[in-house]
Amino acid sequence: MRVLAEVDGEKILYLESPKRRPTVATDYLSTGVHGDEAGSAWGLLIWAENHIQTLREGSFLIFPCFNPQGLRHNTRLDNRGLDINRRFDRLDDPITGPWQKLILERKLRIAVCLHEDFDSQGCYLYELSAAKLSISQKLMAACTQRIKADPRRVIEGSRANGGIIRRSKLPPNFPGLPEAIVLWQLGCPITLTFETPSEFNLDHRVAAQASFVSAALRHAPHP
Numbered sequence: 187m188r189v190l191a192e193v194d195g196e197k198i199l200y201l202e203s204p205k206r207r208p209t210v211a212t213d214y215l216s217t218g219v220h221g222d223e224a225g226s227a228w229g230l231l232i233w234a235e236n237h238i239q240t241l242r243e244g245s246f247l248i249f250p251c252f253n254p255q256g257l258r259h260n261t262r263l264d265n266r267g268l269d270i271n272r273r274f275d276r277l278d279d280p281i282t283g284p285w286q287k288l289i290l291e292r293k294l295r296i297a298v299c300l301h302e303d304f305d306s307q308g309c310y311l312y313e314l315s316a317a318k319l320s321i322s323q324k325l326m327a328a329c330t331q332r333i334k335a336d337p338r339r340v341i342e343g344s345r346a347n348g349g350i351i352r353r354s355k356l357p358p359n360f361p362g363l364p365e366a367i368v369l370w371q372l373g374c375p376i377t378l379t380f381e382t383p384s385e386f387n388l389d390h391r392v393a394a395q396a397s398f399v400s401a402a403l404r405h406a407p408h409p
């Protein structure tokens with residue numbers, strides 16, 4: 187475990203497999219960007235506690251909490267009053283600048299960014315990948331036992347089908363780039379953003395998040 191950055195006394199930590207080899211593509215997991223999305227941070231923790239052997243044997247880069255103060259205070263914004271997920275393209279930011287440097291030095295197999303949404307009506311997923319690599323249908327099937335897929339046809343302004351929003355190109359004019367899009371720009375072949383409905387039962391949200399991580403790692407193609 188290392189310190190990515192320290193901002194106003196708040197340490198942002200990351201974890202990396204000790205056996206990382208430059209030739210092996212790394213699996214990227216992250217959450218806690220928005221502090222009012224507790225089910226996603228807890229879900230990653232539960233997944234990790236249940237997969238100690240996987241963590242020992244695999245190649246992982248994990249950011250368990252980009253926004254510690256937000257998580258403690260149940261706020262979307264961080265201790266600077268900023269939405270980190272509109273700043274991942276910024277090299278001048280003390281968190282996302284060093285983060286970009288770290289990503290550029292590594293080859294990623296898949297990136298999983300865990301979030302929650304207060305007005306969603308079920309689980310949903312953004313997938314950025316080439317169409318032939320798409321795994322989103324398998325993933326939704328694996329994590330919607332207790333919370334069904336969000337049935338809306340339009341989610342956050344994007345066309346959705348069975349809770350899946352797929353892109354193989356970047357949306358134009360994004361107001362500051364989110365983590366998943368920058369990871370894609372930096373060469374990660376599949377980036378997934380998973381959302382559970384933060385007004386639903388916490389145990390069910392945590393279970394859905396943990397199931398999603400397992401399924402994503404199981405179904406991600408090996409290069």
Ligand SMILES: [Zn+2]
Binds near residue numbers: 219223301
């Ligand atoms: Zn979020």
